[in-house]
Amino acid sequence: NAGVTQTPKFQVLKTGQSMTLQCAQDMNHEYMSWYRQDPGMGLRLIHYSVGAGITDQGEVPNGYNVSRSTTEDFPLRLLSAAPSQTSVYFCASSYRQGANQPQHFGDGTRLSIL
Amino acid sequence: AQKITQTQPGMFVQEKEAVTLDCTYDTSDPSYGLFWYKQPSSGEMIFLIYQGSYDQQNATEGRYSLNFQKARKSANLVISASQLGDSAMYFCAMREGPSNDYKLSFGAGTTVTVRA
Numbered sequence A: 001n002a003g004v005t006q007t008p009k010f011q012v013l014k015t016g017q018s019m020t021l022q023c024a025q026d027m028n029h030e031y032m033s034w035y036r037q038d039p040g041m042g043l044r045l046i047h048y049s050v051g052a053g054i055t056d057q058g059e060v061p062n063g064y065n066v067s068r069s070t071t072e073d074f075p076l077r078l079l080s081a082a083p084s085q086t087s088v089y090f091c092a093s094s095y096r097q098g099a100n101q102p103q104h105f106g107d108g109t110r111l112s113i114l
Numbered sequence B: 001a002q003k004i005t006q007t008q009p010g011m012f013v014q015e016k017e018a019v020t021l022d023c024t025y026d027t028s029d030p031s032y033g034l035f036w037y038k039q040p041s042s043g044e045m046i047f048l049i050y051q052g053s054y055d056q057q058n059a060t061e062g063r064y065s066l067n068f069q070k071a072r073k074s075a076n077l078v079i080s081a082s083q084l085g086d087s088a089m090y091f092c093a094m095r096e097g098p099s100n101d102y103k104l105s106f107g108a109g110t111t112v113t114v115r116a
Helices: none
Strands: A004-007 A010-013 A019-025 A031-037 A043-051 A054-057 A064-066 A076-078 A087-094 A109-113 B010-014 B019-021 B032-039 B046-052 B064-069 B074-079 B088-096 B104-106 B110-115
Touching: A004 A087, A010 A019, A019 A031, A019 A087, A043 A064, A043 B104, B010 B019, B019 B110, B032 B064, B032 B074, B046 B064, B046 B074, B074 B088
Parallel strands: A010 A109, B010 B110
Antiparallel strands: A004 A019, A019 A076, A031 A043, A031 A087, A043 A054, A064 A076, A087 A109, B019 B074, B032 B046, B032 B088, B064 B074, B088 B104, B088 B110
């Protein structure tokens, strides 16, 4: 069981470069989300999706794009990287229905913007 | 407004002793779930325990238990018989109901260090 798989694990970018963080899950979960983790701030929601073809903004969406063409994949795009986007990024998934559903997390991507 | 508040940035606990991690939350949604996650130094997020807003009993999972006081809007995590492997960051999180699209909100976390 792979669960939630994130690639890459580490990445260094220069300011202005673009890149895509990949996220895939094999649990047939409808709900997928992206978070960023910064020291002292916990995890903050960037974007989320309640199913294929449906995405919405979270708490800190600026500078990031997402799409959900399949149930399995939920990539996060940085169009023009900025130093403020240096962070650890987590993808998570769960069944949509019910506030009782725990989200399952990938191992994270550590991103540095120079 | 902050939905989840964890007031203890860091705590030390002696091995084999119990430790309580505080968590208060804020929501007007009658249906919500409270979760605790552990993040060891390796970085992954590990789900520990869940408490539903309608649950009458406090949740327990092995050495983890949740002291749920609904009227006070608190959901404190108790780790009994601490082990060195319990040293980690612990996050309290809340998942609200359909009116909030089941989004998950996190507190800032509490770092626990277990001393031998």
